[in-house]
Amino acid sequence: MTSAAASHEVSDARSDDAWPEFTQSMCEELNGKRCLALAAATAPAKLAAVCRCIDDACARLVAASSAGAKEEKPLKPNDLLLSLQRAPRVCFTTEAGIAKLQKCTAVYGRTPSLLLLEMYDDRAFVLDLNPGLLGNSEQAAAVEAFLRGVAEGSVAKALQGAAPPDDDRLEPTHGITLSHGLCAVTSTFRRLKRKEAGGAVCVFWSSRCAVCPAVLMMMDHLVGVVWKASEACGVARPFSYLACNIDDNDLPAEDWPETPHQQTVPTTAAYDGNGERFVYTGKRSAAPIVRFICAHCLPRDLPTAARITSDALAIAEKLTDEELWEIGLPPAANKDVEKKSPPHGGGNAHEASVESSRGARRKRPLGCSETLPDDELPQRAAEQLETQKRRVEKEHEEVMGP
Structure with a gap:
């Protein structure tokens, strides 16, 4: 709280009346x-x-x-x-x-x-x-x-987090705007992950990770693919898409488990209708991610689940990894990005994200009063992402040859 002159107005429990109102x-x-x-x-x-x-x-x-x-x-x-x-x-x-x-x-x-x-x-x-x-x-x-x-010592201190935004709206960040994502913070996470019958898919991200904005946009697009297929079957938004900044929010162990090692961001997790958590560990390609979302986030008793999955996969399988990662870049960056076909069907996207978070991630989120050093701020996120991609491509060419 902001410091002010000392006051003796604060009750010391000797009064029978209500405690004084804060000033x-x-x-x-x-x-x-x-x-x-x-x-x-x-x-x-x-x-x-x-x-x-x-x-x-x-x-x-x-x-x-x-x-x-x-x-x-x-x-x-x-x-x-x-x-x-x-x-x-x-x-x-x-x-x-x-x-x-x-x-x-x-x-x-x-x-x-x-x-x-x-x-x-x-x-x-x-x-x-x-x-x-x-x-x-x-x-x-x-x-x-x-x-x-x-x-x-048997009662834990309260989890601290960011202020919940109006209507759970995710403010534009790093030059990107999500069409489908909701901002999940400490005080709203439990409610949002069970807001819809199918649960939610969530990207845990960090403002210190240069790849996170692209992954958030990529997931936003793929969630839209599944929603489009579900709406065609008469089911509107069977699950939610959440984005949670782990720098700003403490989370219970069930949502962000404490480990002896540093966490990796971005991390994608799905919550089914019962709140059970599943972490995606596969390749960051359209079809595997869509299959993961449909498997865990479509209501289990939904009669049209199989058709929604089939229709969504049909769309996802037509997306190349190059197209998928261009979707993940801010529009302004897309104009200047040199078009290159990623080796091994886009494996570099996964490697870049892991590499970018290595050394930047921390065991725990920053306290609410802490600030990041200037050299840790994610400047020019889209350019950093493209640099990572090109570096991995070059390393691949050196190993594999022409």
């Missing part, structure tokens, strides 16, 4: 201390009841921790609980206040909620609150379990 003057204190925040657009009377419920839960935990300390039990998990007694408290109940909280924490779409904020470490722990249970004993038990779990 800009509280920023310095909230940035420098562990604090509790309540994000809930609710009536004042209800808000006061919720605040008392949380305060009572904290008091019980503090009392238990103090008793444990006197008995010389391990103090490590108690330190946090003991700090709750004097931890600043604040409410975010207005639209502007909640928007400010979401922007500062990079945690979106979780209202109403209780947050334990540690802004000095750029992290928050979040408990989603049930609007129908606000202030009752069941909610109090959930608050106790949540705070105890944070203290014991």
